[in-house]
Amino acid sequence: MEATLLELVGTINSYLSNYVLVFLLVGAGLFFTIRTRGIQFRRFGEGMRRMFGNFSLRGDKSKSGMTSFQALATAVAAQVGTGNIVGACGALLVGGPGAIFWMWLIAILGMATNYAEAVLAQKTRKIDPDGTVHGGPVYYITAAFTGAFGKFLAGFFAVAIILALGFMGCMVQSNSIAETVNNAFGIPTWVVGLVVVVLAGFVFLGGVSRLASVTEKLVPIMAVIYIVAGICVLVVNWQNVGPALALIFQSAFNPAAEVGGATFGIIAALSQGAKRGLFSNEAGMGSTPHAHAMANVSNPHEQGTMAMIGVFIDTIVVVSITALVIVSTLFVGDGALAQDFNGALAGGLSKTNLAQTAFGTMMGADGGNIFVAVCLFMFAFSTILGWNLFAKINVQYLFPRHKKAAVTVFSVLALGFIFLGSLASNDLVWELADLFNQLMVLPNVIALVAMSGAVVATANQFGGSERAKDADGDAEGRTE
Structure with a gap:
């Protein structure tokens, strides 16, 4: 039954990722890049200044929202997860090194899309009398489309994100944690699953303030450790960095790029890069x-x-570190995949241990296993925290009259899925997560395009000059 389900979900995903997803992601990124006059390039410096200017490991604890840096840390906690390690490895093994180029392109264009998402989330957010803040796509979807159609799209999105992130996505994270910890320490996957459940439950019970406090500390620390270690590997293998970059660009546009006897086409690279x-x-x-x-x-x-x-x-920082470490050590020169790609896979290399093997070229096999396991634990655990919050907000949207009871039931189920993820088939978990991730994109992008006028107005009002203006017109178009 699992094999049948895997084949069915894989077929659906291939159509979504090869056609629908590529069109929507690239199209939306180009659309907002053009309409905002390249906001991600013009205001990149401003974003960096704001991030470092707001940096803090001990931000305010408040029920009424978060500090700007806490919100960024929570978002990055959700973004930087298994996709940065196991996901990048999967893209390399299925789409070849060229997939990394398309991941870069998706990210550069996606910066404009993410700007639009954040702007609209701010403009349409709701604040309860007790100060609790609610915001997200369901609110700008219903602002874009009033009536039954808007409610349908918002409901579709809410159900999709609960399944994608609250359940299936967290299974992916716990699955990857369990696999890598088992590889490194030999601890049974079910034991790892129980530990993750206990730690996650502790943070869940603390609400938004505890989550913000954890992510603002965990995210900067885990990112710095991983990046510094990756740079050390690249310095040791400096002679392979140039060929690794060349292979990534060549494979992205070569209809029949060959590595170690395996052939990768443009469609596979583009599809994997987008997905x-x-x-x-x-x-x-x-x-x-x-x-x-x-x-x-x-x-x-x-x-x-x-x-x-x-x-x-x-993507441009963390995924690039992962990709360059792997390509420079395994895909070029004397690397195992460069010599015999299919033979290396038959010998045990997979997306779950590829990064461990690559880091192991400098740290030793055991050192590479342990280092990646620890980093992946931090990455994936922080993602579980962020995704649980996002799904919980949509549970509250779907059940406005029974928020407390609905959140309690959801939290119990979410912890159960986290545990099950540590036991499930890796491939099936990833395919299910991909399916619901891709379904989320449809209503979200439709609403973003429909509300693009408000995004452009904000970009022109506050992002048109060298220094962003203060919030004289903040109330315009904003619901609180």
């Missing part, structure tokens, strides 16, 4: 706007620029 790019940086998917809606900022443009930096950190 794994979405899973990695989530631009256009509609997940991170939930975090950015909670930011207490002067105007929507401010958080829009912060959102762009989240995509940049996720």
Whole structure:
């Protein structure tokens, strides 16, 4: 039954990722890049200044939203997960090194899309009398389309994100944690699953303030450790970095790129780049706007620029480190995949241990296993926290009269799925997560395009000059 389901879901995903997803992601990115006059390039420096200017490991704890940096940290926590390690590995093995180029392109265009998502999330967010903040695609979907159609699209999105992130996505994260920890330490996967459930439950019970406190500390630390270690591997293998970059670009446009006897086509590279790019940086998917809606900022443009930096950190920095480490050690020169690609796979290389093997070229086999297992644990655990929050917001949207009971039931089920993920088939879990991720994109992108006028107005008002203006017009188009 599992094999049949895997084949069915895989077939659906191939059509979505090869045609629908590529068109929507690239199209939306180009659309907002053009309409905002390249906001991700013009205001990139502003976003970086805001990030470092707001940087703090001990931000304010408040029920009424988050600081701007806490919102960014929560968004990046959701973005930087297994997609940055296991997802990038899967893209390399199925689409070849060229898939990384398309992940980069999706990210660069996605920065403009993510700007639009954050701006609209800020403009349409709701604040309860007790100060609790609610925001995300369901709110700008219903603002874009009033009446039954808007309610249908919002409901479709809410159900899709609960399944995609709250259940299936968290299964992917716990699955990858369990696999890599088992490879590194030999701990049974079910034991790892129980540990993740206990830790996640502790944070879930603490609400938004505890989650923000954890992510603002965990995200910067885990990113710095991983990036520094990756740079060390690249320095040791400096002679292979140039050939690795060349192979990535050549494979992206070569109809029959060959590596170690295996052939990779453009369609496979583009498809994997789009699919794994979405899973990695989530631009256009509609997940991170939930975090950015909670930011207490002067105007929507401010958080829009912060959102762009989240995509940049996720893909252009972290995924690039993963990809260059793997390609420079395994795909070029004397690397195992460069010599005999299919033979290396038959010998045990897979997307779950590829990064461990690559880091092991410098750290030793055991050191590589342990290092990647620890990093992946932090990456995936932080993603579980962020995704649970995003799904929970949509549970509250679907059950406005029974929020507390609905959230309790959802939280119990989510913890159960986290445990099951540590036991499930890796391939089936990934395919199910991909399916619901891609379904989320459809209503989200439709609403983004419909509300593009408000995004452009914000970009022109606050992002047109060298220094963004203060929030004189913040109330315009904003619902609180």
